[in-house]
Amino acid sequence: DAGVIQSPRHEVTEMGQEVTLRCKPISGHNSLFWYRQTMMRGLELLIYFNNNVPIDDSGMPEDRFSAKMPNASFSTLKIQPSEPRDSAVYFCASSEGGVYDGYTFGSGTRLTVV
Amino acid sequence: DAKTTQPNSMESNEEEPVHLPCNHSTISGTDYIHWYRQLPSQGPEYVIHGLTSNVNNRMASLAIAEDRKSSTLILHRATLRDAAVYYCILTSISNFGNEKLTFGTGTRLTIIP
Numbered sequence: 001d002a003g004v005i006q007s008p009r010h011e012v013t014e015m016g017q018e019v020t021l022r023c024k025p026i027s028g029h030n031s032l033f034w035y036r037q038t039m040m041r042g043l044e045l046l047i048y049f050n051n052n053v054p055i056d057d058s059g060m061p062e063d064r065f066s067a068k069m070p071n072a073s074f075s076t077l078k079i080q081p082s083e084p085r086d087s088a089v090y091f092c093a094s095s096e097g098g099v100y101d102g103y104t105f106g107s108g109t110r111l112t113v114v
Numbered sequence: 115d116a117k118t119t120q121p122n123s124m125e126s127n128e129e130e131p132v133h134l135p136c137n138h139s140t141i142s143g144t145d146y147i148h149w150y151r152q153l154p155s156q157g158p159e160y161v162i163h164g165l166t167s168n169v170n171n172r173m174a175s176l177a178i179a180e181d182r183k184s185s186t187l188i189l190h191r192a193t194l195r196d197a198a199v200y201y202c203i204l205t206s207i208s209n210f211g212n213e214k215l216t217f218g219t220g221t222r223l224t225i226i227p
Contacts, residue, residue: 004157033214043158043217056214091157099148099205099213105157 025094
């Protein structure tokens with residue numbers, strides 16, 4: 001298995017532009033999670049899906065952030081418009097059944113907004 | 115979820131055992147203990163989890179105190195590749211269907227060659 005696949009690995013964009021991060025979870029995994037990591041705030045859970053349905057989006061910082069999971073094999077996290085404070089590493093993780101099955105994380109997307 | 119406390123950093127010599135402590139004095143009877151680690155420039159990686167009994171897997175062992183107010187992750191023979199930030203996390207089964215991993219600041223483990 002190729003694991004959780006995230007793209008792009010690196011993204012540099014100008015303030016005000018739309019950014020879309022992509023994630024392909026492990027086949028057969030029912031739960032998908034988006035995290036953000038910064039030096040100041042550490043790893044923060046933004047949103048998670050169960051069977052393609054958003055369960056908890058309380059970690060999404062602002063309306064500029066949105067996430068979708070149109071099918072079991074694909075999810076996007078969109079930031080529109082982007083701001084310099086959105087610069088971070090964004091991780092996607094998937095799990096077969098939740099915390100008790102362990103999460104598998106992708107390699108992350110390093111986003112820089114200038 | 116109950117809070118955990120870990121040392122900010124630890125050092126250990128290569129090829130020696132490492133004991134990473136975690137205090138969780140407010141743990142409840144339904145809280146599971148999870149350990150993840152994050153190698154440099156990578157996403158977190160599952161290590162082990164348990165409820166009451168000690169647990170072993172190919173990566174590590176988890177020793178849980180009898181009163182469950184603390185636990186220790188044991189790496190039996192540290193290698194340079196074990197240098198990482200180790201996170202101890204609690205989740206409550208009372209939140210069944212809505213459990214989620216909330217990461218703290220973890221312990222940065224340095225392995226000395």
